[in-house]
Amino acid sequence: MNGKLLNIDAVRKRVPVSEVSIWRWQKAGKFPKPVRIGRRILWRSEDIDRFLSADANIDTRVAAAFMLDADQLEVGQDCVSQRAFADSRQQRADSTE
Numbered sequence: 276m277n278g279k280l281l282n283i284d285a286v287r288k289r290v291p292v293s294e295v296s297i298w299r300w301q302k303a304g305k306f307p308k309p310v311r312i313g314r315r316i317l318w319r320s321e322d323i324d325r326f327l328s329a330d331a332n333i334d335t336r337v338a339a340a341f342m343l344d345a346d347q348l349e350v351g352q353d354c355v356s357q358r359a360f361a362d363s364r365q366q367r368a369d370s371t372e
Contacts, residue, residue, distance in 0.1 A: 278319070278320075278321075280310070280312075280317040281317060281323060282316075282317055283297070289327065290326070307323060307326055
């Protein structure tokens with residue numbers, strides 16, 4: 276472990292999603308928690324590496340789609356396969372029961 280700390284811009288270079296998605300994932304417990312140093316919010320690079328290696332077989336854009344409600348997805352959106360969309364809807368339905 277190298278102990279390097281990353282700001283939001285460095286995190287977004289490694290995890291190519293919007294800043295809003297990162298905060299949503301973090302709030303949902305699906306993304307590493309940042310550390311605060313004074314007013315700065317930083318992530319441990321080893322936490323981000325671990326997150327990326329755990330999700331190595333999942334396209335990040337598809338993972339982002341799981342965080343959206345069904346009505347927020349655009350029809351024909353090329354980054355979400357029909358199967359992934361159907362699976363995410365089923366997971367949400369199961370979690371609300």
